[in-house]
Amino acid sequence: MSTWANLGLQDSASPLMEQLIFFHDHALLILVMITVLVGYLMFMLFFNNYVNRFLLHGQLIEMIWTILPAIILLFIALPSLRLLYLLDEINEPSVTLKSIGHQWYWSYEYSDFNNIEFDSYMIPTNELSTDGFRLLDVDNRIVLPMNSQIRILVTAADVIHSWTVPALGVKVDGTPGRLNQTNFFINRPGLFYGQCSEICGANHSFMPIVIESVPVNYFIKWISSNNS
């Protein structure tokens, strides 16, 4: 989850994010192997006193160090393209959430059933409980059903904001006058945090996003109890 001194990506809460993590680890492994190889070669060159005075050309080795990188690039490109197309798959959402960015809070609308609207402000540090997350917790969380395809529509009311939840691999800019759509799928219950990702003024760092993922029947209960 989101803590200080995080080195890697957050644990995934979505199958697509899981695939992104796998690809990241795969590509990073290849890069680390190349870096270690090149580092080793450079290091050994320090202690090498031999000189080949008759070196003219080395066609075999030149073939090898051209073909081998091409093959390595294939090993990176093919999973990358697979993931690219996977992210673009079309699916039928079951819930639509509208997220409108303001200076400096998010407002959310669930309009599929009754019309639920609320604002989500960051909890100021001086009002934070001792078990709260500084700069991350909000007063009203977004409640969403797990194991359901969710469509989110992001826009903004004043300047450009960006709605993101790293655990789900989602980042969508909210531009005034434009409605941006993306889909995601949460595969476990829990709390998932994100922060506004487009500079939007003085309190850009203080308008976080919190998703509370619950089983479907709890979500339906929450919707009915919020009948405004």
Place this chain on the structure above:
Amino acid sequence: MSAYKLETAPFDPRFPNQNVTRYCYQSYIDFHRCQKKRGEDFAPCNYFQKVYKSMCPNAWVEKWDDQRESGTFPGRI
């Protein structure tokens, strides 16, 4: 109406990409054109209403409703 089966505006192949501003606007216009042409009680028009209510931010809908009332709505209904 709390449905035990969650349902929302379906995927529309006319708007397959990230920018669905037009999906919202088109559904709003289609609903009011449908109502104007077929009358307020024509039930199939409600499909467009369901879509625009799900897709359009409430602030946009309110603004457009006010514009329609004052006769300044820019679209053709």
